[in-house]
Amino acid sequence: MTERKKTRVLVGMSGGVDSSATAALLIEQGFDVVGVTLKLWPQDCVNRAEDKCCGPQAVMDARSVCHKLGIPYYLVDEAAEFQKRVIQYFADEYKAGRTPNPCVMCNQTLKFGTLISRAKQLGAQFIATGHFARVERREDGRVLLRRGLDSRKDQSYFLFSLRQEQLAFSMFPLGEKTKADTREVARECQLKTADKEESMEICFVPDKDYGKFLQDAKLAEKHQGDLVDLHGRVLGKHDGIEFYTIGQRKGLGITSTQPLYVIELDAAANRVVVGPDSALDRAEFRVQTCNWIPYEHPPAEVRATVKIRYNHPGTPATIYPEENQRARIVLDTPQRAITPGQACVFYDGDLVLGGGWITR
16 A cells, blocks of 8 residues: 555546546545646537537536545646647548548547657656556556456547657446445445436537538538549539548448449549449458557567447458558458448457458
8 A cells, every 4th residue: 555655547538427437536545646637629619519528617627526535636638739639630630531540549649649659758657548448567568458347337448649759648336346336435425426417429520410510610611522422423522532431331321222222432433432332341351550569570460350330249360461550351241331540459359369450
């Protein structure tokens, strides 16, 4: 206990129950805890995000929790970095015909980038967040990432891109807890966030209408192009590839004797390609910017379960690592709507092997 009192941990406080319980658990375990909230919200979404993790109400809740727990609290303005590293990335990916995952990018660059830098400035040896995931320190010094114990809340998918130095500096106290456990911890400490509703959508797009957000924020505008079938025949017009996603059926603005889905977004030709549901199945694809967690250099062939999106159950595959942080993924069973821009994460049981970003 004495040694832990000397160990300072900076907790990323989002104003929700998970980060609140994280701080409470670390205090109970004897750590010297400091609460920090990164102010990320862009000014043009404040009024629409009052009670989300990027909104002013979240800051008030985080400050209240830290006051109740008797720990220092800091608010750090990172709105400019968030705009550059997350929101601009979000817009650029849609313009390129890809579907972004801003939560992974935010974790990599801000929550486990900027937050670690701030922690060092405040003399902290670790940062902690409310993610449902687990870190494990191997005898040889390498740090592993595992799924959270609560399979329904596991968030390891969003952490696949963390490097060794980031994982080594991180703690996830909720990794061995269930969501019910987390709320109970907050209730026992009489924290106002104990029964706070979860926010499931992208924090800066609270109404889930990302197309409207892109237009309101002047990050995209409508521009017509051809909507074509698999043979290149023009079936109609679209308003911009930014406003479509792979697998989309509704809102295509055309009639057909059979249901049509978005199969491909061709940014170079400004075309939306549509086809039957069967055309969405793929058995092979590639990923780039791979991060491998358990080893410095992966073997020539890796058997794993891969998740092609967060809510995907996972499917068996063989991974063939290539040069320049790329890899070829061959699935045992074809999967539907494998989407460029999304993260593909590799698992061996509950161990996260790594992952990469899906390309065409």
